[in-house]
Each structure stands twice: as C-alpha cells, then as structure tokens.
Amino acid sequence: MERRQALARNVLRFRVSGGQKVLAFIAFLSFLALSFSIIITNKSSIAESRSLTSATAPAASIIYTQRETLVYTIRLTQWLDQQITRREVQIARALLAQRLAVVNTDGKSVGQSAPSGYLQALHLTDSIVDSGPPGILSKTDHARLVALLNPEIDGLISQARLLVSEYQMAVDNQLTTSAKTSRNGDFITLLLLILFMTISGAWFLWIAQTSIRQFRKSKSLMLAESERLESLAEELAATNLMVYELESLNASKNEFISNISHELRTPLTSIIGYVDVLSTNIELDSNPQLEEIFQVLDRNATILLSLVQSLLALSQLDSPNKRDSFKPTDLLTVTEDAIFILHSEIEKKEISVKLNYKADDPYIIDGDSGLISQALINLVANAVKFSFAKKEIAINLVRNFHTDARNTISISIEDHGIGIPEAEISHLSERFFRASNAVSEHVPGTGLGLAIVAKVVELHGAHLRVDSSLGKGTTFTIDFPEYLSPIEALVMNRKYELLAEAIVGIQVDSQALLKAKLHEYGGALGFYEFGEIGEELLSLSRSLEDVEKVANPEVLKGRDQLVIRMKEALPIREMGETNVE
Amino acid sequence: MKLASKRAFVASIAALTMVLSIGGAQGATPKPTPTKNPYGASVPVDPPRPNDVILTVTNHSKVVRFSLNSLRKLGATQISIFEPFVKVRQTFTVVSLAKIFKSANILSSATVLTDALNDYIYTNTAKNFTDSQGQLAIARFGGAIPYDQGGPIRIIFPDKSTLGKNLSAWNWSLNVITVK
Numbered sequence: 070m071e072r073r074q075a076l077a078r079n080v081l082r083f084r085v086s087g088g089q090k091v092l093a094f095i096a097f098l099s100f101l102a103l104s105f106s107i108i109i110t111n112k113s114s115i116a117e118s119r120s121l122t123s124a125t126a127p128a129a130s131i132i133y134t135q136r137e138t139l140v141y142t143i144r145l146t147q148w149l150d151q152q153i154t155r156r157e158v159q160i161a162r163a164l165l166a167q168r169l170a171v172v173n174t175d176g177k178s179v180g181q182s183a184p185s186g187y188l189q190a191l192h193l194t195d196s197i198v199d200s201g202p203p204g205i206l207s208k209t210d211h212a213r214l215v216a217l218l219n220p221e222i223d224g225l226i227s228q229a230r231l232l233v234s235e236y237q238m239a240v241d242n243q244l245t246t247s248a249k250t251s252r253n254g255d256f257i258t259l260l261l262l263i264l265f266m267t268i269s270g271a272w273f274l275w276i277a278q279t280s281i282r283q284f285r286k287s288k289s290l291m292l293a294e295s296e297r298l299e300s301l302a303e304e305l306a307a308t309n310l311m312v313y314e315l316e317s318l319n320a321s322k323n324e325f326i327s328n329i330s331h332e333l334r335t336p337l338t339s340i341i342g343y344v345d346v347l348s349t350n351i352e353l354d355s356n357p358q359l360e361e362i363f364q365v366l367d368r369n370a371t372i373l374l375s376l377v378q379s380l381l382a383l384s385q386l387d388s389p390n391k392r393d394s395f396k397p398t399d400l401l402t403v404t405e406d407a408i409f410i411l412h413s414e415i416e417k418k419e420i421s422v423k424l425n426y427k428a429d430d431p432y433i434i435d436g437d438s439g440l441i442s443q444a445l446i447n448l449v450a451n452a453v454k455f456s457f458a459k460k461e462i463a464i465n466l467v468r469n470f471h472t473d474a475r476n477t478i479s480i481s482i483e484d485h486g487i488g489i490p491e492a493e494i495s496h497l498s499e500r501f502f503r504a505s506n507a508v509s510e511h512v513p514g515t516g517l518g519l520a521i522v523a524k525v526v527e528l529h530g531a532h533l534r535v536d537s538s539l540g541k542g543t544t545f546t547i548d549f550p551e552y553l554s555p556i557e558a559l560v561m562n563r564k565y566e567l568l569a570e571a572i573v574g575i576q577v578d579s580q581a582l583l584k585a586k587l588h589e590y591g592g593a594l595g596f597y598e599f600g601e602i603g604e605e606l607l608s609l610s611r612s613l614e615d616v617e618k619v620a621n622p623e624v625l626k627g628r629d630q631l632v633i634r635m636k637e638a639l640p641i642r643e644m645g646e647t648n649v650e
Numbered sequence: 651m652k653l654a655s656k657r658a659f660v661a662s663i664a665a666l667t668m669v670l671s672i673g674g675a676q677g678a679t680p681k682p683t684p685t686k687n688p689y690g691a692s693v694p695v696d697p698p699r700p701n702d703v704i705l706t707v708t709n710h711s712k713v714v715r716f717s718l719n720s721l722r723k724l725g726a727t728q729i730s731i732f733e734p735f736v737k738v739r740q741t742f743t744v745v746s747l748a749k750i751f752k753s754a755n756i757l758s759s760a761t762v763l764t765d766a767l768n769d770y771i772y773t774n775t776a777k778n779f780t781d782s783q784g785q786l787a788i789a790r791f792g793g794a795i796p797y798d799q800g801g802p803i804r805i806i807f808p809d810k811s812t813l814g815k816n817l818s819a820w821n822w823s824l825n826v827i828t829v830k
Contacts, residue, residue: 140768159695163797164768164823169689170799171735180689188689195691 089275096268103261110254117247124243127173127182131236134179137165138229142222145194149215154204162195184235187228193221323384330381337374344370372513379517382443383500386524391437395529397552398441400432400478401466407445408464411453419459422449426466432478434549436529444525447518448482448545454512455486455543468551475553475561481546487512488539497535498523506539522547565639567593568602572635575606575628583628584613602638605631690798697794698802705786705803707754709829714754718802721788724749729785732809734817735800742806743792744785751776756829764805765826767797772821773830774813782813786824797823 085093144161147153169180180188197217202210348363385391408415408422415422426432434441452462463483470476489497489504496502501516526533526547537543553561571590577583587610595603609627698704698718705716722745730741756762758777765771787795787806795801800822807814814820 137768156695159691159693160767160797160823162691163687163695164766166687166690166798167800167822170687172737178689191689195693199691199693 085276086279089272089279092268092272092275096265096272099261099265099268103258103265106254106258106261110251110258113250113254117251121243121247123175124240127175127177127179127236128240130168130171130173130179131233133171134165134168134183135229135233137161137168138225138232141165141194142226145198145218145222148198148201148206149211149218151206151211155198155201156203158198162198165191179232182236183232184228187225187232190221190225190228194218194225197221319387323387326380326384330377330384333377334374334381337370337377341367341370341374368513372515376515376517379515379521382521383517383524386440386521386528391440391528394437395435396438397433398436398438400434400441400480400549401426403438403442404445404464404466404480407442407449410446411449414450414453415462418453418456420453420456420462421460422462422464424464424466427468430466430468432466432468433552434478434529435552436549440525440528444522444547445480445482447522451518452482452484452486452543452545454514455488455507456484457486460485469548476551477548478551479546479548481544483542483544485542488541489535489537489543490539491537494535494537498533564599568599568635568639571606572632572639576632580613583624584610587613587628599638602631602635687796687798690796695797697796705750705824705827707750707756707827709754709756709760712754716750718788721745721750721786721803724753726788729806729808731806731814733806734814734820741791742785742787742795743789744787744806746780747776747784747786747805748780750786750827751780754827754829756827761830763826763828763830764821764824765828766821767823767825770821772818774819778813779819782811782819783808784811784813784819 141158141161141164144153144158148155148158169183170178172178197214201214206214344363344366348360348367351359354360404424408424449462449464456462462485463481465479465481465483467479467481468476469479487506487510490506493502493504497504497519500520502520503514503516507514522545523533530550532548534546534548535543536546567590571586571594574590575583575586577586587606591603591606591608591610593603594606609624609631612627613624700719701717703715703717705721707714707716724745726743726745728741729744730739732738733740751758751760751762756776758775758780760776761773762776762779763771763773785806785808787800787804788802789795790799790801795804803824805819805821805824807820
C-alpha cells in the first residue's frame, strides 16, 4: 500500500531527472550563446552596413570628378585648337577644383583621397596653361603648347580613369571583407542554432518519453486501484449485508428473549405464589421434609424468575434509541426507592443501610429512571447478598465539582462482605460471569446483574469503578455526569471554546496587540468561571504598561507559561467512557 | 539712453551698414573671396566684372541677360545656410529665383533647365524651385564667389527646404536658365 501511494505521488508529480536537468542547463547555455551570437552578428552587420555606406558615399563625387576632368581636358583641347580663350580653360579647371574640394559624408574630399599621380598630372597642365597667353592661341604658341600639353592631357585622362578604378577596387575589397565577416558570423549563429535546436529537441523528447512512461505507470496503477476499490466495495456490500442480517438476528433474538421472558415470568410468578400459599396453609412443622421441598421450590423458582427478569432487562438494554427516554432524574429518590424495594432482604440479614448525602445538594442526572433503578437495585442487592449478616452497607451520594470538566454525581455502594478476587474484577461486566468465591460460598445468582449495571452505566455515559478487598468487602462507584440545562450546556461549551480561542489569540508578536488580547481574554475568561487564569492574563496585560513597544523576553516567557496552563485546563477526554476498574 | 532706444540705435546702424555694403558693391568689381580652394590652380580666375553678362534666361522667344549689377537690381538679400558640399555655414547675397523667373515671364508650371559653365544640367519645374525658396547666390560673405568654389553665381536653398535635400539641384557656376 505504501509503495502504491509513493508511486502515485511520483506519478502525479512532474519529475525531471538529474540528466534532464543537466541537458536543460546545456540547452539554456546554448540559447544564451545563440542570443549573444545573434546580437554580435547584428551589431557587426550594422557596423558593416555603416562601413559600406561610408565606402560607397564618395561614388557620386568620384564620377563627377572624372566628368569634370574630361570636361577640363576637352576645354584644353579646344584651347589648343584655338577655339576658346585661356580664361575658359581656367574656368573649367576651377570647376574641377571645386569638385575635388567637395566633402563627402565620410568627412573626406575626393582631392584628399585622390592618387598623387592625378594631382601631379593636374599641376603639370596648370603650369603649361599658365605659360600660355591669355585669349586665343597664336600659331606659334599653338605648336609649342600642343607638343607640351597633349601628353599631359593623355596622362590626366589616364589618371582620372585610375581614380575611378582605384575607388572601385577599394569598394570591392570592402564588400568582400564585409561578406566574409558576415558569412563567418552567420555560420557561427547557424551552428549555435542547430546546437540549440538539437539539445532542446533531445530534452523535449526525453521529457516526453519520461512523461509517457509515468502516464503508463499511473494508468496501470489507477486500473489496479480501481479494481481494488471495486473489490473493497463488494466486500463492504457483503459486510453491510452481514451487519444487517446480524442486526436482524439480534433484534429477533431480543424479541425472542423478551417474549420468552414474558411468557416464563407469568407462570413462574404463579408458581411462586402458589408455593407461598401452600407453605402458609399446610402445617409444615409436622413434616420437616415437606418444608424443605417447599423451600427448594421457592428458592429455585425465585432464581429462575430473577434470571428471566435479568434476561428481559438485558434484551431491553440492547435495543437501540434507549437515550430517547432520558430526562432529568433525581438520583437520591431513585436510590431511596431501590433501598425500599430491597428492605425485606435487608431486614432478613439484619443489615443496616446508611444513605449519606448532603441535603442541600441536588443530585440530578440526565437518564432513564427505570434503568438507573434497575442498576442500583442490582448493586444494592449484591451488597446485601454478599455482606456478612448484621453488617452495614453505606450508600454515599456525592456531587463533584470540576473546574476543567463537567461536574459529576457519584454514588457508591460499600458492603462488608466476602469481597472479589482482584484478578476477576475486570470480568465482572461479562454476562453470566460469577466470582469464584461466590460460587464456592453457594451464593445464589445468575451472573447477569453486573452485566446489566455495566450496560446501564455505558448507556448513561457514566463511569463504573470497583474497589474490593477479599474478605473485607467491595465498593461499587458510579460517576454520572451532572444534568446540564440547555443554557448551562451552551455556557459550558462556550467556556472551553473561549479558552481555546484565547490560547491562540494571545500568541501574537505585536506588543501592542498582545496587551489588547491579554486584556480582552482576561476579562472574558473571568466571566466564564476561569477566574484565576483571567486574573493572570489581566495582570500580564498590566505589566506591559512599562514596556513601551520593546519585546520583553520575561513577558513573553510568562505568556508562554500561561499558555501551557491554559492548555492543561482544556478538557482532554470525553465524558461517557465506561470502564470497570 | 534707455535700453530699448539703445537697441533701436544699434539696429539702425547695422541696417545702414548692410545697405551700404550691398549698394557699394553694385558699381565696383567684387572683392575676391577670402577662402582658397586647396585643389585650385596657382593662378586664380578673375571674377566677372559687374556688368559682364553672367546669366542668360531664355523663355522660348524671350531672352533676358543678367550681369551681377542687373541681378542686384532685382532685389538682393542675405541668407545664411548650411553649405552641404563643404559642410560649413555660409552667408550669401542672393536674388530669389522667383524674381528671375518673373523677369522672364516664366510660369510656375514651366519646366526649366539650369545649365552650368561645365555643361552640368538640372531640370525641374519652376514651381518646385520657388516652393523650395530657391535662391541665386551672387556673393558670399560680401565678396565674389570664386569659380573654384561654385561661383560666380550658383543656386542655393534654405536649410530644410524640399529641394535643398537634393544636392543635384544645387547647380554651381550657373550659366543659363532655359524653359523647355
């Protein structure tokens, strides 16, 4: 069963094994690495993008520079061809200079990044142009300057082409580097992604496999439990049927015994009556043998009647709902009646019965007067039966006050007789049990009297005690719970509820709250007859006046000790258990 | 003198100085610009004389020619802008393109070609030029704009204007405006 419960607990709980935890941790680490890789790749991409933007920014300036260079060379050619003045060449050169001075987004101008050969070619043309005359070239100058300038024009065009091609190479290199860096970053990210996916997938598969295994276990367990419960239900149904049958049998038995007892009691009473009439009317002094026969007849018939009456009483006690007939009963009156009923037996043995009680005390209990009367008659009859002649039987009625529980009313029947062996005391409430010395002393009895007493005591929630000394006598004591009016019962319950409430209520940490609670419960418990505890609570509350929000260990210690005492004052046992001591 | 009167006096002097500097430049040869292009030729190009034709505006049959002086007569003002090519703030003396278009009866719907000395051409509608408050700069910091710095006249735009963001529209060394 324990194994099954442990398994059920394990099944119902989602469990992750050590290996799964390690794998989950590795998956987490790979996820972190993947995240970092993505962040780094993104940052790198942004940087590359910026770098590429920066690299491509001068493109327009480079193209325009090449254009202006070509325009300048055209102007130079036109000048050499005597079509335009030198000033127009100089203007074209100035516009080229302006283009070279344009600052790009990278903060540099084309002039700054232009190859030295280009600028050198430009300056060579400048020096040749400056050496020429202003205005249209003369034929003389034309021949000289053509020879000088044509190679330089070719050089300048070549340098302008180089300017573009070098720029293109630089951009190509930048693009290649960016692509490589980006590819490397992407490759690492891809690897990490695959790693993460693989580990996560493995982890999920593992978990899924474990879960399926646990599910299967739980299914089989539940099926087994279901079968077991079905079997238990069948057993319970069979037991219920058996209980019902036994109850029916018991009821039939009680009814049978009751009917038989009734049927036997009538003829037995008649027999005893006729024996009495015959023994009175017949002259027995002249026939001692006949007198003995009458005595035997009378004794056995009386025993038989007693047995029948006892059986009838027991069968009635076994019937359910006997407590329905309970009402406030004066135990003193019932006791006096029992003594009166037995006065002939008492007188026969010249025994004096002394009934002790306090006249001012009420001895009211909640019970069935008939059953209590039967129990007391049995006890007093036993006391008379087992007492030595001319001895005294003391019957004491005492009202016991309890601060920690409901008040009780005790009745004790004390005889001075043969006593009961100690080892047999615990068997007294068993049906048909008779003490060994009673049998050996030929004391008549059925062995049902004390069984009836024990049953009555149990039914009334009372407590039976037996104190016996062999050869000296026996004392039977029954402690009945005192009758409580509905209001008294309410107050009684409230009293203990309040005490339990106070035990919890005063165990607070806040000093200010503790003071308030001690005061509150102290007053209330004083009202509910817990005067001493109430006063102590109030005293403790007053002692907190000087503390001023500082937790005082002494006060808390006092509080804790008081709590222990309060717990002790709570009723720890239910009234009503029956035990023969 | 009260503070308000002092401010009014200073403002009057400043305005007078500005008028004198603009008016004074009308008749004389513009002073050379204080800046120098590091990639320019060792011998600078002389700026055009005040009455030399430096801009020709052609609206089909109508042709209007402008010298620096005649441009100034259209009404010159000063404007400070962020020059996007050398990336510094500069102050220019300008004549609005709207006035130039008006002088040649160019309608706002007309498509105009701006043609530079180096044959660079930019084309847009007159309306887009005027909506962006396009200006023709004729001097910089009170002096002539050198050829190697976009002179002698160039199209500029105020900061944050629509066409100002398009660097192609900033035509340097403007020579001709033609209606297409």
